Amino acid sequence: MATPSAVRVVSRRVVKPPPRPRHRIPLTSWDASFLSMNYIQKGLLFARPPLSAARLLDHLQAALADALADYYPVAGRLATDRHRDDECGDVVVGCSVSIDCGGQGAEILHAVADGVAVADVVPPGADDDVPRVVHSFFPLDGAVSYDGHELPLFALQVTELADGVFLGFACNHALADGTAFWNFLNAWADIARGRLAPAEARGGAPTSRPPPLLEKWSADGGAAAEPAVLPCADPSVLVERPPKLPMRERMLRFSPESVSVLKERAREELLAAGDTSGAAAVTRFQALASLIWRCFARAWRLALDQDTVFRAAIDNRGRLRPPLPSEYFGNCLDSVSTEAVRASELLARGHGWAAAAVGRAVAAHTDAVIRERVAAWKAKPTVYTRRWFRPGGVFVGSSPRFDMYGCDFGWGKPLAVRSGRANKVDGKASLYPGRDGGIDVEVVMTPEHMAALEEDDELRAALSPNAAPAKNI
Numbered sequence: 001m002a003t004p005s006a007v008r009v010v011s012r013r014v015v016k017p018p019p020r021p022r023h024r025i026p027l028t029s030w031d032a033s034f035l036s037m038n039y040i041q042k043g044l045l046f047a048r049p050p051l052s053a054a055r056l057l058d059h060l061q062a063a064l065a066d067a068l069a070d071y072y073p074v075a076g077r078l079a080t081d082r083h084r085d086d087e088c089g090d091v092v093v094g095c096s097v098s099i100d101c102g103g104q105g106a107e108i109l110h111a112v113a114d115g116v117a118v119a120d121v122v123p124p125g126a127d128d129d130v131p132r133v134v135h136s137f138f139p140l141d142g143a144v145s146y147d148g149h150e151l152p153l154f155a156l157q158v159t160e161l162a163d164g165v166f167l168g169f170a171c172n173h174a175l176a177d178g179t180a181f182w183n184f185l186n187a188w189a190d191i192a193r194g195r196l197a198p199a200e201a202r203g204g205a206p207t208s209r210p211p212p213l214l215e216k217w218s219a220d221g222g223a224a225a226e227p228a229v230l231p232c233a234d235p236s237v238l239v240e241r242p243p244k245l246p247m248r249e250r251m252l253r254f255s256p257e258s259v260s261v262l263k264e265r266a267r268e269e270l271l272a273a274g275d276t277s278g279a280a281a282v283t284r285f286q287a288l289a290s291l292i293w294r295c296f297a298r299a300w301r302l303a304l305d306q307d308t309v310f311r312a313a314i315d316n317r318g319r320l321r322p323p324l325p326s327e328y329f330g331n332c333l334d335s336v337s338t339e340a341v342r343a344s345e346l347l348a349r350g351h352g353w354a355a356a357a358v359g360r361a362v363a364a365h366t367d368a369v370i371r372e373r374v375a376a377w378k379a380k381p382t383v384y385t386r387r388w389f390r391p392g393g394v395f396v397g398s399s400p401r402f403d404m405y406g407c408d409f410g411w412g413k414p415l416a417v418r419s420g421r422a423n424k425v426d427g428k429a430s431l432y433p434g435r436d437g438g439i440d441v442e443v444v445m446t447p448e449h450m451a452a453l454e455e456d457d458e459l460r461a462a463l464s465p466n467a468a469p470a471k472n473i
Helices: 053-067 132-137 145-149 178-196 256-272 275-280 282-301 343-363 367-379 448-452 457-463
Strands: 006-015 023-027 039-048 077-084 094-101 106-113 154-160 165-171 250-252 306-316 333-337 391-396 418-421 428-433 439-445
Touching: 023 367, 039 094, 039 178, 053 154, 053 178, 077 145, 077 439, 106 343, 132 165, 165 178, 250 256, 250 448, 250 457, 256 275, 256 282, 256 306, 256 343, 256 457, 275 343, 282 306, 282 343, 282 428, 282 439, 282 457, 306 343, 333 343, 418 448, 439 448
Parallel strands: 106 154, 306 391, 391 428
Antiparallel strands: 006 106, 023 094, 039 165, 039 418, 077 094, 154 165, 250 439, 306 333, 428 439
């Protein structure tokens, strides 16, 4: 197995959008909350493209420059404005952060991974650990969103493999959430794919994808959102940079049949318990969430009287009234949480009960709740840090609804999706679409806890749906 030291960066280039008037876009409370979090790091593994390295880089650069015409904030930088007391002008009472859309540029790095093959990135065995060399395929490693005052808000590292290529993306989390991030990548891929298509097949416009909505959401429905004000002179005082802890990462592949079995099992348990409404409403997400929550609780070996919760990122766009379109560019993200429950109760009450608990948390996240949270943040602003991930709590991010495998830059769909080191904590799971229509779950735990998870009978049974369900309580 190749080591991260085998990856070497050989060149860098800056990509700028077409010239346009310079202006600023204020961060909302949703955006500013991510100033202390790492950049989003997601990457796509491809077979070797039918292009030389030089032509591949030129191809991606040209398509990115075109995409930045609509997505020009991606090429900006962060800027902080201090807010002073109206009566005492020298007294700083807070600050706000904006995206300075000055065309400073995104970045493309070219790297070579000597001796690393596709099979090293995606080992042939099922449900293997993600190899550590994958982390070296991503730029801006360790950067937090605040660093976007100096660093690019977006960067791509193109890493040549022996028989393929890995595109590792890093995106400032104060700039975009997962929905906005994947919309941008797909728009860029559409343009790139069109550039390699035969002339007669290109048509008139390079892409029919709707442009991004760059105007920020305002709680009062105004034309422009007010900047989110933080209670400090500079947001750097809110940033935490915790040490990197040793973690193991595994990709668990749930086939469509596996997910269907989990969902049906939850439905049957709820019907047996007399919860007909919960049984009718159960979803694939709830069924997977229940499994992850209970398996993690066992792997942690929680004390029977210790509280545990399940939390998940949730998109606000379709829940607001009126709803925001999916093209809204920025963060429009909250998290939902179940009520705290003792570990003994979680494990005793079963798969269906936990699935229903997750469903209630999701259903309770309404337009009114979203607006209440925005008002509460304005009254007491805060940013997410690692302390937000509490011990004994599961957190699920990303979504199988993101069109990850639709990112075809002109030589075919990705072979696999992987992530970098960013925002990894013990007990985090990320959901990706499976190439076969199922769901891939990236799980992150300490080595000790991952070893216990690997021995979990219920998880093993869920990954092999033909086996009899296990009760590993």
